[in-house]
Amino acid sequence: MPPETDARVARANQLIDDEPTAAHPRGPFGRMEQLCSALSRHLPARGVGVSVLTEDTYSGGTVAASDAVSRRLDELQFTLGEGPCIDAYATRRPVFEPDLFGHGSSRWPGYAAAAQDEGVRAVFAFPLTIGTARAGALDVYRTQPGPLTKGAVSQAMTFAEIAMGLLLDTQAESTTGSERSADLDDALAYRLEVYQAQGMVMVDLGVSLDEAMVRLRAHAYANDRSLADVARDVVQGSLRMSQDNP
Structure with missing residues (x-):
């Protein structure tokens, strides 16, 4: 790295090191939550969240957040299938929305309305990439437009x-049998359930895979639940989707 880059990363890591650790779990995701808290505090911002996504963006998971509101808003993107995190991941470019009341409302109608209900007026997403690899995005929420x-x-x-580096470190640990290797799998375990539920709804209703995902998301949104929870119910048999259900 160029010297100025080294210095910039070192300063950021020092801010993360200085963030209190008592409220965060141990391991790489504990540090990821420290990262979110440190950035939120020093930017400043209403909150920060980090999520990972799959290539088709059908499912993903929030691995860390500075607070409960930021975690909910990050997770909501996977329920709705829209939002800055998804766009940043898909385009591999930062996504800036300084006005959720204006342009943001037409850009992500459902997501913008939910963010506004939480007092968020602007959101900015930064893709987690290295070379051609991508893993997710970091979202920054602000209360002022x-x-x-x-x-x-x-x-x-x-x-x-730095967040991308932490994810790569976690992935590397998972190949060594370390006790930390389960962290990422646990955080994203519901991915498989989402895909299983999607397939089950496709068969039950005789619809396409895309339509099955739309049905799952619609049910989750209509019932104020996460996509992960709805998928789990479908897989476990406690929820059976019908033509008239969401």
Whole structure:
């Protein structure tokens, strides 16, 4: 890395190190939550969340967040199938929405309305990438509309770079049999359930895979539940989708 990059990453890591650890779990996701809290505090922002996604963006999971509201807003994107995290991952570029009341409402109608209900007025997403690899996105939530400064964008991108490194470290640990290797699998275990539920709904209703996912998301949204919880109920047999159900 160039010296200025080294210094920038070192400063960001120091802010993460200085963040209190008592409220966070041990292991890589404990540090990821420290990262979210540190960025939220120093940017400043209403909150920060980090999520990982699959290639088709049908499912994903929030692995860390600075607070409960940020976690809910990150997770809601997977229920609705829309939002800054998904767009940043898909395009591999930062996504800036400084006005959720205006342009954001047409960009992500369901998500923007839910974010506004939580007092969020602007959201910015930074993809987690290295080379051609991508893993997810880091979302920044703010209560005031308006763009980020250049300095804030640079700081958020640095934290996204560190977050990607933490995910890669976790993945590397999973190949060594370390006790930390289960963390990522546990955080994203419901991916398989989402795919299983999608297939079951496709067969039950005689619809396409895409339509099956739409049905699952519609049911989750209509009942104020997460996509993961609805998928689990379908797989376990406690929920049977019908033509008239969401």
